[in-house]
Every structure is written in C-alpha cells, then in structure tokens.
Amino acid sequence: MAQEKGLLIDIKRCIGCLGCETACKQLHGFGTDPEPTLSDTAFTVVEARGDKFVRKLCMHCEDPACASACPVEAISKTRLGPVVYNADKCIGCRYCMLACPYQVPRYQWTKLAPFVKKCDMCVDRIKAGKSTACAEACPVQATIFGNRDALINEAWSRIRSDSSYVPHIYGVEELGGGSVLFVSDVPFEKLGFKPAPTGNQPMPTLTSSALGDSPKVVIMGGTILSALYWVTQRRREVALAEAEEKTVINKIKSERS
C-alpha cells in the first residue's frame, strides 16, 4: 500500500516570495497575478501576518468535514493523502463550503455551470511519482513534500535543533490531523490559526452521533406510533360494539314493551 504523502510548511523559513502561489497558478493555467485570498483561481495564497508569511491551502484532513457533508460523495480522502473532488458527481449544493472548518473550498460564482475549486495536492503529479508544484517551486525548502511520517520526523528534528521553534506541529492532531503540517517560530494563534472547533476530534463526529441515533428513533417512534394506532382502533371497535349492543338491547326492550 502506498504511504500517505503530505506537505510540511515551515513558517520560520518562508520568505514570502510567492513562488508556490505562482507555480500553482501556472500549473492550473490561471493568470499569475497574486490574489489576496483563496479563490476559484487561487488554490493557495501566501498571507502576510506581521513580519511572517502564512500559506493558506486545503489541509487535506484525515477525516474531512467536507467529505462527510457532501450528499453525493463527490469529495473523498485518498489513501495517498490528497482530499480530491469529483466534479462529475457534484450537484453544486455548496454544503462542503459551510462544513469546512478552514473555509477552503471556493465556488465559481460567475459560471453558468459552476464547480467547487480547491487544492488537490497535485494528485496527478503525486501518482506520477513527482512532488507537488508548490514544494518544487519553493527556493528555501519552506514547503517540502514527502511521506507524512517522514515529514513529522523532519519537523521534530527542525524543532529540536532550533529552540526558536514553537514545540508543536500544527496539523498532526488538530481535528483528527491532516496531510498538511505547519511548524512555526511564532505561536500559531498569533498567525490566524483559529482554535480547532472540535479539538483533536474529527469534525464528522459532530454529525455522526445525531445521524447514528436516527435508526433507534425510527424504530422506537414506529413502535410507539403503531401501538397508539392499535389502541385507537381497539377503542373504536369497543365503542362500536357497545353502541351496537345498546341498540340491540333497546330494540328488545321496545319490542317487549
């Protein structure tokens, strides 16, 4: 089985040259003008936070909220790591956009047949044994591509060898972890990393309990309703029988008198 791939992004090393952003745009045939935020023509952007630069891109979660939300299973996590989007299945409901805790998926609002757009971790290149376009373009190895396990080891060795790093790898455990990992010399919360809404639990656990209860509710509800209906019917039968009895008795009485 192929090992899970990933990206390690080192905020300390990043010099903000936008090489990754441009390489991504070139690969997808978009114009090379930099954009301020993610869009349907910018799958990764480099945001300035103080004197630091933070890349935004799909985090390729292990158990993605978007994939659990999609009603037609158009989004799925591959064994290789990338979270990929199947445009042939998509109906354009945009629930993935509401579900994503990182607000990554973008929509082609101007098109008449719009699709969802997001980073696919260059899945075709990975399958061909190559690295992602962004990692290849990075001149200072601030973004590196490799096996996820190896990247975690590399991240720890960088943290150990340089005490200015925050001793934490963002993306290993947050929301159940993902294929994109960050290390930094500035605390993550100061760089716009929001607190994970479910801690280290994957987001789909939020809905799975409610959905998991539904068979029980249906069985119980069905039984109770059937029982109530049976009682109703029985009472009606009894009432009818009693009324009949009464009329018969009345008839006999009137005949006797």
Next chain:
Amino acid sequence: MFARIKSEITLWRTIVAIILVTGLYATYIRFFEGFRASTNLSDQMPWGLWVGLGTLCGVGLSAAGFGISAAVYLLGMERYRPILRASILISFLGYLTVCVGYLYEIGLPWRFWHPIVMWNHRSVLFDVCVCIMTYTTVLTFEFAPAVIEKLPWKNLRETVLHYHHKILIGVVLAGVLLSSMHQSFLGGLYLIARGKLHPLWYSPYMHAMFYLSAIPAGLALTVMAIYLCMRSLNVRVDFSILSDCGRMIQLLLIVFAFFKLLDLIGNQALGYAFQFTNEAGYFWLEVLLFLAIPITLLSFESVRGNPERLYWACAFVVAGFMVDRLNVSINALQTAMGTHYVPKWSELASSVLVIAAGVMAFRYAVIYLDILPKAAPKPVTRWIGNAGLAAQA
C-alpha cells in the same frame, strides 16, 4: 370597455402581477446569467436567502401535515378531521415549493437526481434530500384522494380509493417518521458548522430544537390559511377547532421556550444574549416575535375565541419562526465568516414567486376540490333548498 378593464384591476391583482413579473425576470437571471448576477452569495456566505427562506422556512412551516394526520389517523382525534385535508394540502404545496427552490439553490440543477443514486450515508444533507423526496411522495399519496374523487370514471375512482384506503395507515405512519426525521435533520445540517455558528443558536441538540419549533409554526400557518379561507372563500369550519389549535400552539411554544432556555444554559451561551451585539439583537427579536408575544396573546380567552385576533397571534408565530430560521442560516454566520450578506432583490423576488405560486395553488384547490367544508353560496342555497323540499314532498 376601458371602464371594465379598470374595474378588473384590484390591489391584490396588481401585487400578483408585480410578483409574477419580477419573479420571472429574477428566474431568468438565475438560470441564464448565473449566481453572481442573481445573488449576493459569496465564498464567505455560500448559503443565503434561498436556503434560509425557501428550504428552512418552507419545510418548517409545512409541519402541520404530519402533526394533524398523526393526530387524526393514529391517535383517533376525530375532532380535527375537518382541517386534516387543508393541513395536508399546505404541507404538500409547501414541499413542492421546497423542491422547486432546490433547483434554484444548487449550482447544477440538471443534476438534481444525483442524490437518488449517489449515496453518502454520513451526510446530513443526503438524509435531508432523501427524506424530503420520500415525504413529498407520501404527501402526494395522502393528498391524492382529493383529486381522484373528482375523476369522472366511477369504477376507476372506487378501485383506486379502495386500495388507497387499505395502505393509508402505513403510509401515514411512514410519513410521520420521515417528516420528524428531516425536520430535525434540517437543524442537524448546522451541527458541522461548529465554530462558525453563533453560540446563541449553535447547540449539539440543534436538530431537536428545529423539530420542536417547527410544529407550532406549521400549526400556526395552517390556522392562518384556514382563517383566510373562511373569510374569503366561503369556507365554514367549526371555529372551536382553530381555537383549540391556538391552545396547542401556545403549549408547544412554551415547551420550545423551556428547552431553548435549558439548551442555552447547558451550552453556557446565555451570557451572549446580554452582550451589545447584532446577534443579541436578532436573538431578542426572535424571542419577542416567536415566544413572548404569541405565548402572552394566546393565554387570553378573548384572543383564542376571536378569529381575527387568533389570526394575528398566529401571524406573530409564523413571523418569529421565520426570523429564527433566517437567524440560523444567515445572521448567526456573518461574524465568523467575516462578511455582511444582504440578499439581492432577485433572490427575494424568485423566492416570493415560488411561495406565491404555492398560495395561488392552495386557493384554487380550496375553490375547486373538497378541501374544507363549504357553505353553498346563499342565493343558490335557497333555490336548491326549495327544489329539494319540493322533491321530498
């Protein structure tokens, strides 16, 4: 000639004409120019008025059908049978508007059938889609006799109604379960938006809150519709039934208020209601319209016993319910998404068109089918009455 045309132009006809023209134009923009031209939706606000008003309010306000059919068919509350058909019709038309709205909402409407064959059992939206499709079928079945009994072929009519009656209870039971499920799943849709939805509305029990609030709102809409039929379409319904509905609505609202309070305390979110924020303002508007005013009004015998006052009390319930659903779907998300969304005129116009079509269909169904007991027009009554007396003699 000109005077005759002038007399045909009434206020309501003008309004209908405006709704029709603007709605059709908005529909044209939606399907031929796309989302950017027809909506103010954005990557920060992917769901807007169509989901909030069309789907959440549309399904919620159609909740009376399953409530009343459960009461009459399963619990034997025969007292409510006169308003059973009307409530099923409201639900049926409500769900049809939701289905039409679905075509506006999704980006690739020609793929509307995908959820039928491509399943994702982990998705709340998939469950909502399947439940709504199935329940719309169930409602079609429950409503069908009203149309079938008007068919001119006697044998066909009787055969169909005979078999219809045989499986009706099973279908009603399935319908009650289905609609209970997706009324709550609509709230469940937002469970995954933790961290985005404002804490005054986000709760791990959102699905239960949606269920509890939908039933009184659906009943209130039914009471309003029947009152309007009584006023303008010569319908005669025993008013004490509606009066009892008013009492029931009040009870259900108190139950909802109780659980909402428990929920807020449980999530430690009550404090947010007393902050000076937009969200707190929207929250109190919802509490006022949906809970405080109607619960107070409906506790007066003079309100419950008076058709017009009951109508207005129910109007507060419906308006408050709509505020609640729009709060969840739009207002509660804006801060976290870092955006300010105001629907474009065309979003509103197309939603109003679909709703207006539902209302018109309801009106004509009540006129031409046996939905509600009708008093025959007065002069005709006298004439038939005389003829009937003559025939009897």
